[in-house]
Amino acid sequence: VGEGTVTVIAGPCAVESPEQLMLTARAMRARGASMLRGGAFKPRTSPYSFRGLEEEGLKLLAEARAETGLPIVTEVMSEATVQLVAKYADVLQIGTRNAQNFFLLEEVALAGKPILLKRGMSSSIQEWLLAAEYILAKGNSNVIMCERGIRTFETAARNTMDINAIPLIKELSHLPVVADPSHGTGKRKLVEPVSLGMVAAGADGLILEVHPDPEHALSDGAQSLTFDIFSSVMENVAKVAAAVGKKMERSAVTA
Ligand code: PEP
Ligand code: MN
Secondary structure (H helix, E strand, O other): OOOOEEEEEEEOOEOOOHHHHHHHHHHHHHOOOOEEEOEOOOOOOOOOOOOOOOHHHHHHHHHHHHHHOOOEEEEOOOHHHHHHHHHHOOEEEEOHHHOOOHHHHHHHHOOOOOEEEEOOOOOOHHHHHHHHHHHHOOOOOOEEEEEOOEOOOOOOOOOEOOOOHHHHHHHHOOOOEEEOHHHHHOOHHHHHHHHHHHHHOOOOEEEEEEOOOHHHOOOOHHHOEOHHHHHHHHHHHHHHHHHOOOEEEOOOOOO
16 A cells, blocks of 8 residues: 555455355455455444454455455454454554554554554544554554544534545655545445545545445445445546556555
8 A cells, every 4th residue: 555556445344254255355356456354343333233253254354365365454443352363464454433542552553564544533633643653653654544534513424534634644644545435424325436536635545345235234234335336436446546647556465
């Protein structure tokens, strides 16, 4: 992830089953994604919602990587599970709810893997950069910033995507920044246009939720793309990337 390229990370919100994950991983590989996402530990608003397959989910992600070659991006929620998640993942994601969990940020920094740091849903740019600083200060310079929308008075979409964040992070730091229009909008129909806008504004990549059967997804179905819509997003993102002088990244991970 970085200068001159647009990297697309795609996959389901949550790893649900071997079939769901493998089908998605193969489709993402075939359609040009360069990394696979999927949550095994899911932070859910309600404790009664599906909270992920945990280590079983991590093993499935590792199998999907073995078959497709796609590096894995997955969330780590607690200090106690950093080592476990790091054993399977290529990139460790810190979610919006943990974006200012400072002891977790320090612990995850020490795992020796690149970190995808989501913006806290109420974090200012300054607070988000200082969260990244917790990781950098522990000697891990592989931090990818991820704008995933913030809470505002607006309720027509799940969150408000802050397009300003992209050029601001570029100006205020040397870190790569990707956009997550899935969580940023919460609505499948908004994901493509917002993806194009974020790439036009200078995003180094996108992280997109995709599901073989979004209507029956165990989490975030309303914002998950079908494989066909994902193909359309890839095609049009490539045009915007070309317009801003960038190439689509279609291979392995470097943070
Ligand atoms: C996710 O990526 O599925 C997720 C939970 O994201 P966020 O932390 O941005 O809500
Ligand atoms: Mn999700």
